[in-house]
Amino acid sequence: MTIPHISIDTILLFTMVAAALWTVMGRSLLKATIGLAITSAIISILMFRLNSPLAAVFELSVCTGLITVVFVSTISLTKPLTHKEIVELSKERHKRFGYLPIIIIVTAIVLTLIKIRNNVAVAPGADITADVRQVMWNIRHLDMFGQILIIIAGALGVVILFEERKRDEW
């Protein structure tokens, strides 16, 4: 790979990786969640820039919004750690996660060294200018059924997993 040109996209991408790094290395779970939301937001901006507004809106609303809510509520339902524990944990965490930036830099260097030939020939498609909704409803409506099924399954899962039983099991 060649070294990427500097442009808005590149800056955004760089921020994305930085946000991801922060997510992983962040001290508390809440910070990690916020980091994930930021990553997600940056990705949705990138999607806008790549002519995919619908996906971007979806990403923004669902991932940045809904998932963050899910995580925050899960985290708040679990027991918060005491300050002392956090300090102890974070020391250990530095040991474990300290390698990540190094690994990322190494990967980046390796990637710049790899040469990938551009011999991917794409056949010109008919739907280059097609509308998303058209595609979704006319070509990929099986996916819509899949989505319905998955949502039903998810609903059942929520019912089953979050429902409290009367007698407490081991």
Next chain:
Amino acid sequence: MILPMVLGILVFALRRARPAADLCAVIATAANLAVSILLFKGNAVFSRAWIGLGFEFSLRLYNLSAFIILAMAAFGFLLTLYSVVFMRGKSGACLFHALVLISLALANGAVLANNLILMLFFWEALGITLWGMIAVGGRHSFRTATKAFIILGICDLCLMAGIAVCGHLAGTLTISKITITTGGLGGLAFIFMAIGAISKAGSMPFHTWIPDAATDAPLPFMAIFPGALEKLLGIYLLTRISLDMFTLSPDSWASFAMMSVGAITLVGAVLMALVQKDYKRLLSYHAISQVGYMILGIGTLLPVGIIGGLFHMINNALYKSCLFLTGGSVEKQTGTTDLEKLGGLGRMMPVTFICFIITAASISGVPPFNGFFSKELIYDGALERGKIFYFAAIFGSFLTAASFLKLGHAAFLGKPQKEDVKEAPVAMLVPMIIIAGLCILFGLWNSLPITEIFRPILGPGLEGHNFAGWPANKNLVLVTILVLIAAVANHLWGFKRTGSGLKAVDHIHYAPGLRTVYEKTEKGKLDPYNLGMKLADVFAGAAASCDKAIDWIYNNFTPSAAGVITGSIVKLHDGNYRTYMLWSIAATAIIISFLLK
């Protein structure tokens, strides 16, 4: 043609109601017998395209297979009759009968099959029923059954490999079309297939499960399987491969190898038999030893030897199953088979005793019983091929006679250990009497089986030879009779020394160092004999430790090796998903880099 009957037997077998099952078993075997009598002398090929993979479902009936089937059917019938009485009231009797019937059907299939894959199919399935039958015996027998199954399974794998190589070489799997020479791969195939055949027959070193099974498995099993069916099958296959499938010359290494295996088996096993103190165990070692004769006979690859081997096969099946049956009667009536606790049964169980005498005389090769004639034929063949084999055979014969004298003496003569032992029930006696009668018949009228059955197997090229009647070589007969007399003398001598029939041959086993020196000085004449006995003792010891080593491999080494592998694999699964994920990612990386190459 025979298939519907096989299926019928299977259906019968699966019926579970107890009294009905007994009846069914008898009827089914009788029907089997009737059909095989009808088919006897028939010559037919039944063939059908099968699953479109180039295999054929083909059965072939010709004189050898028809004869074997007849013999199996007869034994099946008689022994089922016997076992119905013997097993009455024991747990698992129904299952046992069912398994016997299924085995009979499978054995029929194996004999009839004209396609190696088909034969393998039946052959392997027999292993399962065998396992089941030993396992019926009780708590201890499960282990034995598994051991037997593993040994036979490994040998069957050899057979499978042999078949694969055969198919590769001959380009067909139809037995009657295969002709292969024993060079290179062909030799390998021959070795593999011979291993499969002789292990089924119970030859050394694949024999170790038989004595164990003798003590653990139900007795009729011993009479049916190692006594009759397995011998018939194993020797049948050996004949087929050495006569039909492979072109062997009498001077080839294959012949030499087979004869060596035969000689070693017959001497080694009989030495083991000599020192046994249990009726059934003793018999089981003889069952192994007699296989040695057959392999020796067939291994000569001379017409006389082959006919002797085949004749010996049927004779052995006769007297060995009858001997096992007498053992069964003794066990049934006295509750034990330990020779030290038996004695003086001859008066209380006269019929059993007479049957025993007849069959023991047969197995020892006393004229004019059937064993004598077949052994003479084998001696003839062996002598022609090499003196050493002849001496081994004669020596084996001597020890056989000695051990049967001991057995008969200990069990049926001497001081009665138990009072009021009754004769066995009629249904158990009938098979014994019939078989003993056949022993005499085949002895006196030996031209019947030889000219009618065995000669056609070898086909033309035997004009002018008539193997029936009294053996041509009178010198051999003389030697045999001398050996027998020597055996009797040996026994009497031992009996005088120890005063017990059981211990009459102990001097062979215990030939001790000090006493040898003493005897050397006192009886200079018997010196070579004693030395020989000492040598025999060494051999017996070696055979025993060999036995133990093989046992150890089967019992300890394999499981512990498996245990180490298993243990380390299990330890790798530490329950942490991150480990598992790491494996996955690493494997993905490896696979992708492999694909990129």
Next chain:
Amino acid sequence: MSGESWQSFLTFGFFIVLTFVCGAYCLLVTRNMIRAIIGLELLIKAVTLLIIVVGHVTGRVALTQALVITIIVIEVVVTVIAGGIALRVFRHNNSLYIGDLNKLKG
């Protein structure tokens, strides 16, 4: 494919791979169930971005958008269920420590 769009694909790919590394490292190293799920989220996001980029460079924006929308729906459901399992585990163990999740082994 034109050199320009190939170049832009490579640029995006470069950073997407880096994000992959982040997420995978998080999955492999973390000791907290929630953080493991967050790592998973990062990976899925990187993949969605990759698909959109592919759509952009091949001119099949409509198709890839449709796919991405489905992926996002699936992703949400998976995350919710994973969160539910984590919550349940917390009820039992009173911790989210992954080391406690090795009762099934061998």
Next chain:
Amino acid sequence: MPSLLILVPLIGLVALNLPNKDIMRKLAFWFALGLFITQILLAIQHHPVFWNYQLEKMDSFFRVNFSVDHLSFIMLLCIGIVSTASLLVARHTIHDEKERFKLINLLIIASIGMSGTVMTSDIFSMYIFLEITAIASFILIAFEKNIYALEGAFKYLMLSATATIMILTSIAILILAAGSTSFSDISQAVRSPGNNIVVVAIGLFLCGLMIKGGVVPFHAWVPDAYSAAPASVSVLLAGIVTKVAGIYTLIRTITAIFGLDGATRSALLMLGAISILVGAFAALGQKNMKRMLAYSSISQIGYIIIGFGTGTFLGIAGAVFHLFNHSMFKALLFVNASAVESRLGTMDMDKMGGLSAKMPVTGATSVIGMLSAAGIPPLSGFWSKLMIIVALWRSGDHAYSIIAILAGVVTLAYLLIMQRKAFFGKDNESVSEAGLGIKTASVMLAGVLVGIGISFPFIFNRFLAPLREIIHR
């Protein structure tokens, strides 16, 4: 009209969850049973009127490129049978009606997912259906909500999600190369050689599927998930879910899209051999019945992979046939395990013994299952193993065929250990035979095994011989 197989259950599912739940709860079992049995019948008959007819209205609305061939038929049959067994077991192991209702709902969802997977000819739809199945499975494994169940579900979820990411990355690259997601388009684009990035995509895709299928070394979640799941779910999971999600998809994508070139072939053979050995030896050391069966599953999957790796017609037909047989006998063994579990409350084999006296049906059928698994003639498992071994031998991979034969001994060893510990030996008092549903399920599966074993030539000509078409496409 094959889309009805997706549509009808979906509508039924929605209807079941409408208000007035009491009636629906009672109805759910029969509805599901009807669905599965219909599916079995349709798959056996493969009547052209149903499978080829396009409804006028549906054609325009439901323009899904479902393509149903003989491989799909076999898989649909399998799905129907195992789902039925699982349903019957569920009826007798879960006593709370509310809980059972939820479980049945999820069962239906999983079976829709699987049916969709085997019918679709679009790589992304395949992914979606896989995901539907997977999500239903996560919930089903965690159904009892004890810590083991949660742990098993979490591990499965994590590894499955990893697989998902691999598959999606691969799909992205394939779209880059082909511009479309249908099998035929990708297959055309992929077959030009020398395209490294596409090779990476293929590798990722196959590895993702192998995670889902539980091929060594991607297998480690399998025993945990199987042993933690409730009885009926482990029947479904072991019987069919991993087979459809991992192995069927592998066979389908390789035959229809990627093609089996030399490197892929040797990779498959190697992985298959490793799976056979690792699975068999690991099973030898297990004390928990379900775990042992799970490792046995891994080993049998190895046979399927190795048979498929030969690339010949005989090998692929053997692999598909073994896939079917394995579904049947593994489902049978798990049904029996659930019968034992429902009566003894434990899966520890050291605490069992003498069960065949008290549970005759369970004991007898498990012997049949065991013998079939060990490849003993004339049960069905023998034929498929024979086909695989012969195919390996003919294609020149003698070493692999010898491994396959020798591993048969180990297979028999661990199954005998299981049989002896659980069903033979000392008596276990106060145990009674399992419920009617479980008995029905095990007798049904055992009947299938025996029947197929006996009528093998017929089965071969009717179901396996047409598989030639998937190779020569």
